[in-house]
Amino acid sequence: MTYNLKWAIGWLTDFSDRVIQNKQLLSDLDQAIGDGDHGINMARGLTELQKTLAEKEPTSVKDAFKTAGMTILSKVGGASGPLYGSAFLAMSKATESETLTEAEFIEALEAGLAGIEHRGKSHAGEKTMIDVWEPVIHALRQDELTGDVIEAALQKNERFKSYERPCRLSRRSFHRSSRSRRLLFCPTFPSLTRTRGAEINDKKNTVL
Numbered sequence: 001m002t003y004n005l006k007w008a009i010g011w012l013t014d015f016s017d018r019v020i021q022n023k024q025l026l027s028d029l030d031q032a033i034g035d036g037d038h039g040i041n042m043a044r045g046l047t048e049l050q051k052t053l054a055e056k057e058p059t060s061v062k063d064a065f066k067t068a069g070m071t072i073l074s075k076v077g078g079a080s081g082p083l084y085g086s087a088f089l090a091m092s093k094a095t096e097s098e099t100l101t102e103a104e105f106i107e108a109l110e111a112g113l114a115g116i117e118h119r120g121k122s123h124a125g126e127k128t129m130i131d132v133w134e135p136v137i138h139a140l141r142q143d144e145l146t147g148d149v150i151e152a153a154l155q156k157n158e159r160f161k162s163y164e165r166p167c168r169l170s171r172r173s174f175h176r177s178s179r180s181r182r183l184l185f186c187p188t189f190p191s192l193t194r195t196r197g198a199e200i201n202d203k204k205n206t207v208l
Contacts, residue, residue, distance in 0.1 A: 002100065003061065003105045005058065005064060008065065009053055009058065012064060013050060016050050016163040024039060041076050041080060042076055046072070048074050052067055060095075060098055062092050067094060069088030069091075070089070072085040083120060083129070087112035090111040091111055091172065094111035109133075110137055112133075113134060116133065121130060131153070
């Protein structure tokens with residue numbers, strides 16, 4: 001599978017649509033650990049991203065990722081904006097080709113993960129959204145990604161919400177972002193697993 005500009009815009013648009021459609025659910029989930037505004041903040045910023053993508057019309061995958069990063073960074077409130085914004089900006093910097101191979105896309109995701117780690121001053125095993133990104137990317141690298149791998153990472157992360165530790169960027173902000181990372185990953189990774197013949201249950205593409 002290759003990843004071109006049309007795909008990139010489609011991925012970002014799908015992610016935005018899913019967050020906007022589920023903004024109340026995301027905010028409801030956020031109430032347990034935050035101010036209950038994660039969905040509202042993300043939806044506001046991603047609505048702006050959709051407008052920007054339509055008006056600016058990015059000319060490359062690199063440009064699309066940069067547009068996403070800059071827009072999310074400036075329009076999404078709280079700490080989720082810097083986390084997602086840093087990820088997409090790092091992915092943009094790591095993207096050079098007009099059309100990405102699967103290996104190049106994985107490298108971009110790894111750069112995005114590094115961007116989150118740098119911005120949040122955190123690493124795998126510290127009960128943050130990184131603990132979802134890392135196993136999924138590792139499975140991609142090993143050509144072992146399945147729907148079960150994605151779901152296991154998501155469910156494992158959900159169990160971290162009661163864990164208490166000193167904040168860095170803000171552990172709460174990582175959990176807020178963890179609410180919406182399912183909506184970012186699900187439109188993309190199932191397509192990769194299907195290329196390997198894996199069966200994906202439709203219910204694993206939802207936020208429930």
